[in-house]
Amino acid sequence: MAPFTQKTGLMLTRIWALVIKEFLALLQDKKSRFVLIVPPLIQLIVFGYAATFDLNHIPYAIYNEDSGFASRELLGHFQGSPDFQQVAVIEKEGQIAPLVNDQKALLVLHIGPRFTSDLLLHHPSPVQVIIDGRNSNTANLALNDVNSIFLSFDTNWAADHNWGGFPVQLAITSWFNPNLLSRWFIVPGIIALLTLVITLLVTGLSVAREREQGTFDQLLVTPMTPAEILIGKAIPGLVIGFLEGGFIALVAVLWFHVPFMGSLSALILGLFLFLLAAIGVGLMISSLALTQQQGLLGVFLFLVPAIILSGFATPIANMPELVQDLTYANPMRYFLIIVRGVFLEGDGVSLLWPQYWPLILIALVSMISASWLFRYRI
Amino acid sequence: MVGSPLQFLDVAKKFKRSKGEVQALQRLSFHLAYGQIIGLLGPDGAGKSTLMRMAAGLLLPDSGQVLVFGIDTFSPDNRIQSQIGFMPQRFGLYEDLTVQENLDLYSDLQGLNKEESQKRQQELLALTALDPFSKRYARALSGGMKQKLGLACALLRSPRLLLLDEPTVGVDPIARRELWEIIKALKEEGTTILISTAYFDEVERCDEVILLHEGQLLGQKTPGEFLSPLSNHTYLVNRKDSSRRQLQEELRFRQGVIDARIFTEGVRVLCMDLQIHPASGENWVPVPPTFEDAFVSLLGQKNVLADSPELPTRILPRHEINPEVVIEVNELKHFFGTFEAVKGVSFQVRKGQIFGLLGANGAGKTTTFRMLCGLLPVSAGILRVAGVDMRRASTSARALMGYVSQKFSLYGNLSCNQNLSFFSAAYGLKGKERRQRIDCALQEFQLSDYRDVNTDDLPLGIKQRLALACALLHDPLILFLDEPTSGVDPLARREFWQRVNGLAEGGVTILITTHFMDEAEYCDNLVLMSRGEVLAQGSPVEIRSKARNDVCSQPSMEDAFIYLIQEHEAVIRRFS
Amino acid sequence: MNSQRLRGLIRKEFLQILRDPSAIAIAFVMPVFLLLLFGYGVSLDSKHVNIAVVVDHPTPETSSFLGSLQQSPYFNPIQYPSIRIARQAVMSHHVDGIIWLRSDFSRNLLQKKLAPVGLIVNGVDANNARILEGYIQGVWQNWMNQRALDSKSPLLAPLQGQIRIWFNPALRSQDYLVPGLIAIIMTLIGALLTALVVAREWERGTMEALMASPVTMGEILVGKLVPYFIMGMGGMLLSVAMALFLFKVPLVGSFWVLLLFSTLFLLAALGMGLLISSVARNQFVAGQIAIIVTFLPAFILSGFIFDIRSTPLPIQVITHLFAARYFVASLQTLFLAGDIWPILLWNGLALIIMALFFLGVTWRRSHKRLD
Known part of the structure; x- marks a missing residue:
């Protein structure tokens, strides 16, 4: 027993030394300390506000050829809605195009001259909506808002003017996010986004840099085993990732008021496994690279698709099959489901198991290949 | 002395480092004569590279003036650069270009027209014997060939002043010999050459030597003038019954001996005065002084070594000696x-x-x-x-095993102490033993003054000491x-x-x-x-x-x- | 500027690019790879969404409605026997929502009573949920209109919205995402190409040798800019070709205006890369800065995917600091709407200012001295 404990003791000393050294190397230098701490915090706040799909104050213009009260009532619905903001009233057909082209108005409501009289005769009456489709998503959402205003006008009109039985409506309930705030969706995603970036910055160049400066050889001639080097290099990323990830999660709850419904342990376990997977990938890229430049390119080539194809902004389900299959190798995909599940859906550990094990698998595969590459990549 | 190829007038230069400032050159004045080979010699951190870069106009003096052919380096035009050739320490070659392409690039930069450049390139390729390799990538050249190519690039416009910053570092003896052949040929053509070097045999080939120490000029003389005060101060010592190494250890600490070095034939001794101190059984034979003797006698007293007579002791292991x-x-x-x-x-x-x-x-x-x-x-x-x-x-x-690599690979943004702590623990030292070994190392290798200095900011010699200390921590x-x-x-x-x-x-x-x-x-x-x-x-x-x-x-x-x-x-x- | 020296530098840079496969990979392989991956991968158009359908009491009406759901390309309805099981399916992310036709559905429908069809959506992805709601509303209204036509009763709703969607009538999200993607990819490429190349010269000691020759700093900078500009334009044209022929995004505006804007943007992006590179002087820091200031801001703050008009005012102000913003706006307009000068002028002016700023600062910072 004694030699065994002595051996582990030695091992722990060596790993501890490497951890201390990595921290010093990362945090002692003013520039790199700054890079690791300040930009993520700024980005957290800026992106938290910037990354939104929610439309408010949709700029619209009115082209009303009808002088009757029905058109005024319809316009009243628009003017009363906080979602819409009237920017212009126009009198000629020709004025529509410049307004839309120059993005002064997202949509133009065109009410024909016979609007009120048609309605009073119980004829369904057309209203033209011209909408700028350049940003298809914005156009889509604006159309939804227009439709719901139309619907409420219809309901009122039908009730007041004896239009007869009004058709069955949809009663819509949204679970987990009743007001459909996209911030609730995006801000937890930012936890994953920034944690991934930081972890890759910490680990992605660490081996390549030592290789270029020759210190990696120095490390390899010590009695340290590749596993010890791996652990020593992983711990700083883990600690920094945990601190920043935890902090961002706190900001999400306290500043952005995203509800936290699920279990804290499920989130912690998820963050831990996600960090392991990200560190593994980072160290693998880094030990594959012979120079820092290659390391940097590698980080970029992993980071960019990992973020865009993670479901952070656009749903994975919308991707073609082949691309969807690719996302199974992306640790961020799983972590996004975990954070959003824990924050909004109130998930616990047991429900998230299908997300945990792929992360463990990615971490294992990448770390084992990284430690093999330490010695055999020359 | 208007029109001297290179003239320094009361030049001072400071650099900012992470902690404080470093005075690289102070009140330096000298001038070079036409058509000579001038050697620049001095310990690490003496300011040799700074001097070279200032001469090339790449650095400007904080005070004083640097004149190249009478032109102040402050002047904004590039008249200076078109008269000098400069080879930086790492040769300044594009490794992913071929020999020919490197030459073409510098011909264009020097503004040579096609015929001129072709003619000159032919000459230089012949001179450097790189002719057969003109299609080879620079990175595939050996160190010696790279150095010759670097030189050729600096020579394209037949500069009137050639600045070579440690051109022979890491280059094998054959290549060194070839380089000196070229330098001599250039001198024949009337080029003034300023070369910084760490090799004493090279210094002895120069017409004049500038000795620099801590940014100050210690002397500008011909090699002979440096040597003459030392005649009859140098001896070769032998003793039958002991090894050269033991003899050297003994002689080093003897009264009046400045320096003792091991040679194949025996131990070379440099004495302070003319009196000889032979002990019994020793055979002292006078030998002519070399430049190394001059260097040691001029700088040796300032060297820390002289103050620490019992150098390698505690940290150094005592293993049994046997023919295993x-x-x-x-x-x-x-x-x-x-x-x-x-x-x-x-x-x-x-x-x-x-x-x-x-x-x-x-x-x-x-x-x-x-x-x-x-x-x-x-x-x-x-x-x-x-x-x-x-x-x-x-x-x-x-x-x-202990290992010191070519580049003294230490963690540049960690301090001496942090490097020592890391390597001691990496070799499994713990607790009291570890602290003791680190303290010993700091003392034995005289690193205490530098314990909190980042390794990147250390002079090369100190880095090397630290690297050796790190490699010896675990005995x-x-x-x-x-x-x-x-x-x-x-x-x-x-x-x-x-x-x-x-x-x-x-x-x-x-x-x-x-x-x-x-x-x-x-x-x-x-x-x-x-x-x-x-x-x-x-x-x-x-x-x-x-x-x-x-x-x-x-x-x-x-x-x-x-x-x-x-x-x-x-x-x-x-x-x- | 001495043309011979400049020629020499440019030739050198090209030779280095040719020798170093990574530069070619960045300029030509990366745009193709990223555009393919993202052009197909990034889409806001949900299709074949799994949706649970719970029918409490099957009738001819419910099966007719189910039929029209099935015909819709947007849905993949899956029948669940009870609302309880359907809820579990939502929790485990098997379906994105539930359509619940209660037992009184047919009766109320025939009596024209308000018989709500229950729609429950998973609102976690709020945007997707909204789009889903819109789709279901659409299916529902179509079905109702169809029923009204079949039964020859007058159309029911008073308002008949006639929607005219300009520029992108089918609201294909690819049509607006792909031009934005080009901007993002070019931001990456521009910064990556140049951020490392000047830092590399410092690190390898070749800068010292260059400076000791009669070359001027302006020549060194132009010598860097020209080759990478040409490379970047190559990548740009490749991306545009892919957008037009592979993703079938229409180009309404003129090609020459597109070329002009690409030039302006590339100058700004390369200028930023050169600036990073000359500030950092080592590849490690240059790389870190490039990651932080290029990709994420271009992704989130450019209007590529998140509409800038929806963000709070302070954020809108911040977005003006990023060249990608102007390029994304110009590209979306050029591709989909045409040469609309009021928009283009303003964005073009901003790009010119940014390019001048970055190149100017780089030029001013670069002295032909080592310290």
């Missing part, structure tokens, strides 16, 4: 792809030996060395270090030193060798590679490699005797090196 074989290499091979970099090398190293690995650039010595340390896998053959087969259990062997049985003195100034080199000698006395086995042939003399045994093969093996005397022929009756180590390698290459050429 510590490193055994048999038919060792290494392949990079299909290229056989090491072709069946065999040798043995005994305990307490200093074993040298010599060879031209690209001879396969670094590859061999890396296999010995366990950094490269062995392709074929037997390799045992301390009785452990490196092909299987290299981890256990690594605990017995290794075998020490691997890969070109540990490349680029280090002469004083630091001597200090280094004193430590290494002390270690060998203590029973540590030392394996070393070097380009300095005088260092080869310190070794007990040598292996000379070329193109992956062993050319010669034996003690320095044995190796030198192999080169003895009609032309050269007393070949120096350098002569032997050049002779053996050229002969080998001639054989290869004959058979291919």
Whole structure:
């Protein structure tokens, strides 16, 4: 027993030394300390506000050829809605195009001259909506808002003017996010986004840099085993990732008021496994690279698709099959489901198991290949 | 003195470092005469590179004036740059361009027209013997060839002033000799050449020498003038019953002795005054002084070594000395792809030996060395270090080894103390023992003043000391030193060798590679490699005797090196 | 500027690019790879969404409605026997929502009573949920209109919205995402190409040798700019070709205006890369800065995917600091709407200012001295 404990003791000393050294190397230098701490915090706040799909104050213009009260009532619905903001009233057909082209108005409501009289005769009456489709998503959402205003006008009109039985409506309930705030969706995603970036910055160049400066050889001639080097290099990323990830999660709850419904342990376990997977990938890229430049390119080539194809902004389900299959190798995909599940859906550990094990698998595969590459990549 | 090729008037220059400022040059004034070769010599951090860069107009003085052919370097136009040729320390070549393309680029930058440039390039290619390699990528050239190409690029416009910043660092003796042939030819053409160097034999070839120390001018004289005060101060000492190393240790601390160095023929001594202090059994023979003696006598007193008489003691291990074989290499091979970099090398190293690995650039010595340390896998053959087969259990062997790499690879943004702490723990030292060893190391290697300085900001000589200290923390049985003195100034080199000698006395086995042939003399045994093969093996005397022929009756180590390698290459050429 | 020296530098840079496969990979392989991956991968158009359908009491009406759901390309309805099981399916992310036809559905429908069809959506992805709601509303209204036509009763709703969607009538999200993607990819490429190349010269010591020759700093900068500009334009044209021929995004505006804007943007992006590079002087820091200031801001703050008009005012102000913003706006307009000068002028002016700023600062910072 004694030699065994002595051996582990030695091992722990060596790993501890490497951890201390990595921290010093990362945090002692003013520039790199700054890079690791300040930009993520700024980005957290800026992106938290910037990354939104929610439309408010949709700029619209009115082209009303009808002088009757029905058109005024319809316009009243628009003017009363906080979602819409009237920017212009126009009198000629020709004025529509410049307004839309120059993005002064997202949509133009065109009410024909016979609007009120048609309605009073119980004829369904057309209203033209011209909408700028350049940003298809914005156009889509604006159309939804227009439709719901139309619907409420219809309901009122039908009730007041004896239009007869009004058709069955949809009663819509949204679970987990009743007001459909996209911030609730995006801000937890930012936890994953920034944690991934930081972890890759910490680990992605660490081996390549030592290789270029020759210190990696120095490390390899010590009695340290590749596993010890791996652990020593992983711990700083883990600690920094945990601190920043935890902090961002706190900001999400306290500043952005995203509800936290699920279990804290499920989130912690998820963050831990996600960090392991990200560190593994980072160290693998880094030990594959012979120079820092290659390391940097590698980080970029992993980071960019990992973020865009993670479901952070656009749903994975919308991707073609082949691309969807690719996302199974992306640790961020799983972590996004975990954070959003824990924050909004109130998930616990047991429900998230299908997300945990792929992360463990990615971490294992990448770390084992990284430690093999330490010695055999020359 | 208007129109001197280079004139410094009361020049001062400071640099900002992470902690405080460094005064690189202070109140420096000198001027160069036309058409001479001027050597620039000084320890690390003396300001040699700063001086060179200021002469090229790349740095501006904080105060004072630098005039190149009478033009102030402050002047914004590029008249200066079109009259000088400058070769920076790393040659400034584009490694991914061919020899021809590098030349073309610099011809364009120098504004040569097509005919001029073609003619000049032909001349230079012939001069540097790079003709056959014009299509080769610069990165595929050997160190010596790179240096010649760098020189050719600096020479395209036949500069009137040529500045060479340590052009011979890390270059083998053959290439050095060739470079000096070129420099002499340039002098014939009337070019003024300022060359900074760490080699004393090179300094002796200069017309005039500028000695720089801590940013100040110590002297500007001809080599002869530097040497003349030292005549009759130098001796070669021998004693029958003791080894050269023991004798040197004794002589070094004797009253009136400034310096004692090991030579094959005995120990060279430099005395303070004309009185001789022979002890019984010693044989003192007067020898002519060399520039190294002059350098030591001018700078030696300022050297810290002089104040610490009992240098290597506590930290240095005392291993039993016996003729046990510590490193055994048999038919060792290494392949990079299909290229056989090491072709069946065999040798043995005994305990307490200093074993040298010599060879031209690209001879396969670094590859061999890396296999010995366990950094490269062995392709074929037997390799045992301390009785452990490196092909299987290299981890256990690594605990017995210390390693100092070519670039003194330390963590640049960590302080001395942090580096020592890290490496001590990486070798498994703990608690009180660890603290003691670190304290010892700081003391023994005189690093206490630098304990909180970031390694990046240290002069090269101190870095080398720290690297050695880090490698010795765990009391290794075998020490691997890969070109540990490349680029280090002469004083630091001597200090280094004193430590290494002390270690060998203590029973540590030392394996070393070097380009300095005088260092080869310190070794007990040598292996000379070329193109992956062993050319010669034996003690320095044995190796030198192999080169003895009609032309050269007393070949120096350098002569032997050049002779053996050229002969080998001639054989290869004959058979291919 | 001395043309011979400049020629020499440019030739050198090209030779280095040719020798170093990574530069070619960055300029030509990366745009193709990223555009393919993202062009197909990034889409806001949900299709074949799994949706649970719970029918409490099957009738001819429910099966007719189910039929029209099935015909819709947007849905993949899956029948669940009870609302309880359907809820579990939502929790485990098997379906994105539930359509619940209660037992009184047919009766209320025939009596024209308000018989709500229950729609429950998973609102975690709020945007997707909204789009889903819109789709279901659409299916529902179509079905109702169809029923009204079949039964020859007058159309029921008073308002008949006639929607005219300009520029992108089918609201294909690819049509607006792909031009934005080009901007993002070019931001990456521009910064990556140049951020490392000047830092590399410092690190390898070749800068020192260059400076000791009669070359001027302006020549060194132009010598860097021209080759990477040409490379970047190559990548740009490749991306545009892919957008037009592979993703079938229409180009309504003129090609020459597109070329002009690409030039302006590339100058700004390369200028930023050169600035990073000359500030950092080492590849490690240059790389870190490039990651932080290029990709994420271009992704989130450019209007590529998140509409800038929806963000709070302070954020809108911040977005003006990033060249990608102007390029994304110009590209979306050029591709989909045409040469609309009021928009283009303003964005073009901003790009010119940014390019001048970055190149100017780089030029001013670069002295031909080592300290």
